[in-house]
Amino acid sequence: MGLFDGDIMKYEDWNKISRIASRKSLWMVHFCTGCGAIELPPVMTSRYDMERFGMGPMATPRQADVLLITGYLTVKTLKRVVNVYEQMQSPKYVISFGSCPINGGMYWDSYNTVKRLDRYLPVDVYVGGCMPRPEGVMNAFLELMKLIDEGKARGWEKYQKYYEQYKRNQKMAFNFEREKDEGA
Amino acid sequence: MVVEKIAVIALYTTIAMFVGILFMGVGRKIVARVHNRVGPPVYQGFIDIAKLLTKKTNISHGWIYDLALLFSMTGIMLTILFLPIGGVKLLSMEGDAFLVLYLLAIPALGFALGAGASGNPNAAIGVMRALVMMLSYELPFVITLIALMIYYDTSSIAQIVEMQHAKWAIMIPPFVLAAAVADMALQGMLMEAPFDIPTAPHEIASGPMAEFGGKHLGALMIYKAGTIVAYTTLFVDLFLGGGVVMHDGSVLAYLANFAVWFILIFLVFTLSLLINTSFPRFRIEQAFKFYWKYEALLAFISLIWVYLMVIS
Numbered sequence: 001m002g003l004f005d006g007d008i009m010k011y012e013d014w015n016k017i018s019r020i021a022s023r024k025s026l027w028m029v030h031f032c033t034g035c036g037a038i039e040l041p042p043v044m045t046s047r048y049d050m051e052r053f054g055m056g057p058m059a060t061p062r063q064a065d066v067l068l069i070t071g072y073l074t075v076k077t078l079k080r081v082v083n084v085y086e087q088m089q090s091p092k093y094v095i096s097f098g099s100c101p102i103n104g105g106m107y108w109d110s111y112n113t114v115k116r117l118d119r120y121l122p123v124d125v126y127v128g129g130c131m132p133r134p135e136g137v138m139n140a141f142l143e144l145m146k147l148i149d150e151g152k153a154r155g156w157e158k159y160q161k162y163y164e165q166y167k168r169n170q171k172m173a174f175n176f177e178r179e180k181d182e183g184a
Numbered sequence: 185m186v187v188e189k190i191a192v193i194a195l196y197t198t199i200a201m202f203v204g205i206l207f208m209g210v211g212r213k214i215v216a217r218v219h220n221r222v223g224p225p226v227y228q229g230f231i232d233i234a235k236l237l238t239k240k241t242n243i244s245h246g247w248i249y250d251l252a253l254l255f256s257m258t259g260i261m262l263t264i265l266f267l268p269i270g271g272v273k274l275l276s277m278e279g280d281a282f283l284v285l286y287l288l289a290i291p292a293l294g295f296a297l298g299a300g301a302s303g304n305p306n307a308a309i310g311v312m313r314a315l316v317m318m319l320s321y322e323l324p325f326v327i328t329l330i331a332l333m334i335y336y337d338t339s340s341i342a343q344i345v346e347m348q349h350a351k352w353a354i355m356i357p358p359f360v361l362a363a364a365v366a367d368m369a370l371q372g373m374l375m376e377a378p379f380d381i382p383t384a385p386h387e388i389a390s391g392p393m394a395e396f397g398g399k400h401l402g403a404l405m406i407y408k409a410g411t412i413v414a415y416t417t418l419f420v421d422l423f424l425g426g427g428v429v430m431h432d433g434s435v436l437a438y439l440a441n442f443a444v445w446f447i448l449i450f451l452v453f454t455l456s457l458l459i460n461t462s463f464p465r466f467r468i469e470q471a472f473k474f475y476w477k478y479e480a481l482l483a484f485i486s487l488i489w490v491y492l493m494v495i496s
Contacts, residue, residue, distance in 0.1 A: 018238035025228070025235040049221040051212070054228050059390035062243070062397030065235075089398040090240040 015151075022065060022091060023148045025054040026141070029064035029088070031081055034071010035131055036097035042134045055141060061087040066144070069123075071131070072100035072107050073114045075173050082170055085121055090156045093124045093148070095140055098131050105130055119169045122155030193274055197261045200269070200417075203446065204409025205229040210450075211412075211457050218461040229409065236402030243397060248301040253403045256294030260410035263287045267417045268342050270445035271428035272438070276342035281329060284341065284418065285322075288373075291411065292318055295404075299392030310391020313468050314375075314382035320475035321372035321379075327483035328362040328369075331490040332422055335359075341418075345426035352425040358489035363423045365483045367455065372475070373415045374453075376460035381468050416449040416456075424448050 030040060043050050044057065058064040061084045073081060085094070099105035101117035108115070117123055124147060127140040147153040159166060208229035216223025244250055265275045266284050277283075292314060299307040333339050335356070336347045344353075353359045372379040383391045396404050420427055427445030430437035466474065 014238075017234070018240075021231055021234035021238055025231045046220045049216070049223070051216060051224050052222045054224050054231060059385040060394045060397075062395055063390070063393070063401055089242065 018091075019148055019151060023145045026066050026093075026144070027056055027058040027064045028066040028068055029058055029061050029084065030068040030070060031077075031084060032070050033073065033077050034069070034098065034100060036068075036070030039097070039131055039134055039137055040068070040070065043137050048134050048138055050138070050141060053141065053145065061085075062089065064088055065092055067092065067094045069094065069096040069101055069117060069121075071098050072105065073117065074112050075114060076112075078114050078120060078170070078173060082120065085159075090160075091148075091153075092156045093144060093153050094121055094155055095125045095127065095144060096123045097127050097137070098129060100130075102126055102128070114173065120166060120173065122158045122166075124153045124155045193265060196269060196272075196274060197264060200261075200264045200413045201406055201409055203449075204411075204413040205233060205406070207412050207450070207453055208232075208405070208409055211453065214454060214457050215461050218458070229405070233402050233405050236405065237399055239398035239402075242399050243395075244400070245302045245395060249298050249400070252294045252298030252301060253400060253407065254294075255297065256291040257403065257407045257410065259287060259290030259294055260407055260414055263291070263414045264410065264417070266341070267414065267421055268345050268426050269417060270438070270441035270443075271345060271426050271431070272441075273342045276340060279339045281333060281339045281341050281344070285326065285329070288414075288418075289318065291407065295392055295407075299395075302395035304394045306388040306390075306394040307392050309388050310382050310384075310394070313388075314392065316468055316472060317372055317375075317379060317382055320472045321369040321479075324365045324475055324479035324483040325369035327480065327487055328366045329422070331358065331362050331483070331487040334487075334494055335490050341421055345421050345428060348425035349428060349431060352423065354423045358486045358493065359423060361482055361489075362486040363419075365479050365486070366419060366423065367452075368479055369475070370415055370419050370452070371456055371459055372471070374412060374456055376456050378459075378463040378466045379471055380460070380465055381471055384465060412453060413449065416452045417445070419452050420445065420448045424452075 030037065032040070042048055050056070055066075061067075065088070067081075067085055067088065069081065085092070096102070096117050100107060100113070101123070104110070104113060104115035107113040114120065125140050125144045127136050129136055132140070144153060206226065206229060209224065209226045212228060213223040213226055263284060266280050266287065268274075268276060296311040296314060299311045332344055332353060335353075336344050338344060338347070354363045375381075375383055383393060388394070393401065393404060427448045428441050429444050430440050
């Protein structure tokens with residue numbers, strides 16, 4: 001980043017421009033395994049229209065900035081979610097829907113559901129509720145934009161910094177599943 | 185003199201890219217209004233590209249993947265330079281109608297090269313569809329172009345524009361038919377529905393663009409903006425007199441021609457978007473059949489009509 005190291009523009013100013021641009025143009029890839037997926041069509045279409053804020057669905061993780069976890073995750077889907085998350089380009093953000101990724105929700109005693117998503121992926125914004133209404137989802141998007149603007153949505157930096165710890169947690173979950181399969 | 189020429193060329197390509205990026209935002213707004221939504225601001229295209237170009241990480245799939253983008257961008261810029269914009273000739277010469285036909289294939293091939301280098305199976309399917317689409321729409325389009333060349337007795341796009349000063353081509357009866365055919369070919373060139381088969385996001389995960397992300401996707405969007413301007417300008421030059429309304433060479437005439445060119449390409453692009461929002465997607469063999477059976481037939485009728493007009 002030699003070009004922006006004080007000569008023409010300060011690195012902080014460059015970062016600020018980057019943040020303003022990425023706040024107004026969040027492209028999302030939604031991982032629709034849970035029941036939150038049904039809340040997204042009203043948010044995208046004419047009732048709530050997220051495109052007002054430059055948001056829109058994207059086809060592949062490479063093009064996207066926001067990963068939406070719409071509900072509970074089993075250990076098996078966690079593997080795919082981690083794959084999707086690692087294919088996305090930084091800066092990238094994660095929004096988790098509903099109470100299941102927070103503490104397991106109604107699957108609190110399930111044997112194969114991930115109870116706390118935060119142990120495996122850095123979550124920037126949580127939306128509570130079972131399920132959250134479209135208003136709640138819109139509110140979460142606005143909250144994420146505010147966090148990006150203030151430079152507080154640093155989940156992707158956290159993932160790079162604590163990569164080993166996240167990987168260890170993920171491996172523990174995957175191994176648990178494998179042992180369970182072998183035992184059965 | 186050479187420096188001036190290069191400066192003018194750089195200015196025109198930059199303006200064309202800016203107009204294209206603006207059109208992407210305006211297009212999203214128009215589509216949103218058709219859907220009864222509010223839609224993004226009209227400058228959304230600039231924000232999107234700024235975001236993509238300031239991404240912190242970037243994945244490359246080898247040097248072909250990197251250079252293919254430059255290849256297609258160069259192709260589209262060269263196409264723009266050979267088309268008179270508001271009657272201003274940049275690189276126009278005798279026989280450039282044929283040259284433009286060749287140049288129009290370069291960006292698509294560069295795009296195909298980059299997508300092929302990314303190694304994604306969806307991209308391979310998308311590229312195959314894009315090449316079949318190119319083969320499909322070029323036949324009716326070339327026939328309409330031949331009809332124009334026979335009528336105006338020239339193979340230079342600049343001269344076709346000049347000869348439309350008195351009367352636009354679309355006001356002559358056989359060219360109404362030809363313009364309708366060319367407009368559907370334009371729909372295929374711009375990859376708008378019902379011919380958005382190569383980049384169908386729900387079927388093949390946006391096809392050739394599947395592996396593009398970060399700065400590469402930003403460059404791809406600038407290329408896409410260029411294609412919008414190039415193809416709509418080609419249509420306006422061929423059928424709507426290139427937007428030339430005053431031809432006395434003054435500064436006022438220059439500005440007026442530029443403004444009319446802008447309005448005309450905007451109208452052509454809006455028509456394309458309205459068709460896009462009204463129709464679902466064809467399958468690839470249906471699109472092929474549509475172009476080679478019905479469109480080519482209509483184009484042939486207009487060609488024969490023009491030929492009879494010329495010889496009588």
